[in-house]
Amino acid sequence: MTEPLDPIAAVTHPDPYAYYERLARTQPLAWNAGMRCWVAASAEAVQAVLDSPLCRVRPPGEPVPPALAGTSAGEVFRRLARMTDGATHATLKAGVLTATAAMDSTAVDRKARRRTRALWREGGWWGAEGIPLGFRLPVHVVAGLLGVPDACLPHVARRTGELVRGMAPGAAADLVAVGSDAATHLTALFSRGGVRRSAPIGALDRSLRAAGCLEPETAAANAVGLLIQTHDATAGLLGNAIVALAENPPMRGEVERDPGLLGDFVDEVLRHDPPVQNTRRWVAEDGVVAGQAMRAGEAVLVLLAAANRDPGANADPHVFRLRRPARRTSGFGHGRHACPGTGIARTIVVAAIAEMMAMRVDLGRLAAGRGYQPSGNTRIPRFACAEDGIDRTNREMP
Numbered sequence: 293m294t295e296p297l298d299p300i301a302a303v304t305h306p307d308p309y310a311y312y313e314r315l316a317r318t319q320p321l322a323w324n325a326g327m328r329c330w331v332a333a334s335a336e337a338v339q340a341v342l343d344s345p346l347c348r349v350r351p352p353g354e355p356v357p358p359a360l361a362g363t364s365a366g367e368v369f370r371r372l373a374r375m376t377d378g379a380t381h382a383t384l385k386a387g388v389l390t391a392t393a394a395m396d397s398t399a400v401d402r403k404a405r406r407r408t409r410a411l412w413r414e415g416g417w418w419g420a421e422g423i424p425l426g427f428r429l430p431v432h433v434v435a436g437l438l439g440v441p442d443a444c445l446p447h448v449a450r451r452t453g454e455l456v457r458g459m460a461p462g463a464a465a466d467l468v469a470v471g472s473d474a475a476t477h478l479t480a481l482f483s484r485g486g487v488r489r490s491a492p493i494g495a496l497d498r499s500l501r502a503a504g505c506l507e508p509e510t511a512a513a514n515a516v517g518l519l520i521q522t523h524d525a526t527a528g529l530l531g532n533a534i535v536a537l538a539e540n541p542p543m544r545g546e547v548e549r550d551p552g553l554l555g556d557f558v559d560e561v562l563r564h565d566p567p568v569q570n571t572r573r574w575v576a577e578d579g580v581v582a583g584q585a586m587r588a589g590e591a592v593l594v595l596l597a598a599a600n601r602d603p604g605a606n607a608d609p610h611v612f613r614l615r616r617p618a619r620r621t622s623g624f625g626h627g628r629h630a631c632p633g634t635g636i637a638r639t640i641v642v643a644a645i646a647e648m649m650a651m652r653v654d655l656g657r658l659a660a661g662r663g664y665q666p667s668g669n670t671r672i673p674r675f676a677c678a679e680d681g682i683d684r685t686n687r688e689m690p
């Protein structure tokens with residue numbers, strides 16, 4: 293198999309992992325002339341970049357991508373914890389952390405199990421609207437815990453997908469317009485009391501108000517932000533977990549016999565075939581980042597997936613080990629911007645796999661002939677052939 297052309301092509305390559313490992317070993321932090329950015333690949337360099345006070349989540353002087361400027365999606369974007377730094381980020385991050393902490397793991401597990409069964413019975417993987425369960429389920433669970441009534445969950449899941457696609461770098465103008473309309477609807481849902489008051493929303497509001505952030509739009513944007521962050525990443529983890537089970541029948545047998553192993557299994561999927569393969573940072577001022585002199589405005593592509601295959605971080609990195617001692621994974625990021633939804637995502641995926649196995653879903657058949665959804669950073673399998681045997685290879689993906 294030929295190697296990926298570059299780290300962006302690696303995200304959707306059938307097997308990019310020997311390439312990633314080579315980068316981690318031989319080019320831990322190097323300038324990529326073709327992409328005109330630094331590429332951090334070793335576990336050490338990835339952590340150092342994410343820890344560096346010089347590295348920011350947005351380019352200097354560009355808080356919102358030009359394509360989103362002046363749109364509702366841009367208004368959500370500029371208020372997100374994920375897209376801010378410094379004191380603003382600290383306030384917003386404290387808010388989203390209190391919100392995610394208010395989502396009790398037993399409630400997440402119960403909701404994820406019920407929704408998996410309900411969605412599967414309604415229409416299998418593709419559902420009535422032709423949107424894969426991998427995208428819908430995590431949003432149903434998180435939106436439900438945020439107080440969205442069951443009847444509105446399909447609508448909220450669809451609109452979250454539209455917003456995610458509209459915000460993606462390089463999105464076409466029509467997708468930006470649809471995404472922006474979705475942003476208007478989703479923020480109205482959370483700002484005008486369109487949802488029942490839930491514990492996580494109450495915690496988010498209180499935390500932001502206590503820090504002096506009184507704009508209701510900011511609280512609403514960060515509630516929507518939880519759905520945005522959930523959507524693709526959790527779909528990728530569920531999809532990659534299904535692929536791992538489909539490709540390894542003995543391991544599937546092991547976890548079927550002992551579902552208590554599913555937590556370890558999902559943790560190893562996160563290391564071995566992580567959904568979020570890379571993230572970006574921009575250098576705010578001239579200085580030294582991870583031992584390397586960098587200039588203000590330069591970009592750093594941070595290869596989380598390569599760090600996981602760094603032999604210095606995980607011995608025998610290409611071996612899938614259910615019980616891997618001292619597993620080191622960068623799958624949920626690191627440092628100030630590390631993911632606050634780790635426990636939620638892990639619980640949703642463990643519950644979904646357990647329920648699908650209990651319903652005797654043929655995972656091998658589901659994953660047969662897969663490709664990957666086009667993306668520059670998230671690895672989400674696209675199952676060509678659904679469990680009903682209808683070939684949807686050419687169907688347009690959400």
Ligand code: HEM
Pocket residue numbers: 373374375385388392434517518519521522525526529567568571572622623624625626628629630631632633634636637638
């Ligand atoms: C398997 C699923 C998930 C994966 C792999 C994942 C991964 C990540 C990663 C790598 C980051 C850091 C990005 C960066 O530093 O540039 C991040 C940030 C974030 N994630 Fe997750 N995530 C997942 C699910 C979730 C869920 C379920 C939620 C909420 C319910 C969530 C909420 C967030 C938020 C709010 C941030 C921004 C944090 C900040 O910037 O301080 N994520 N996630």
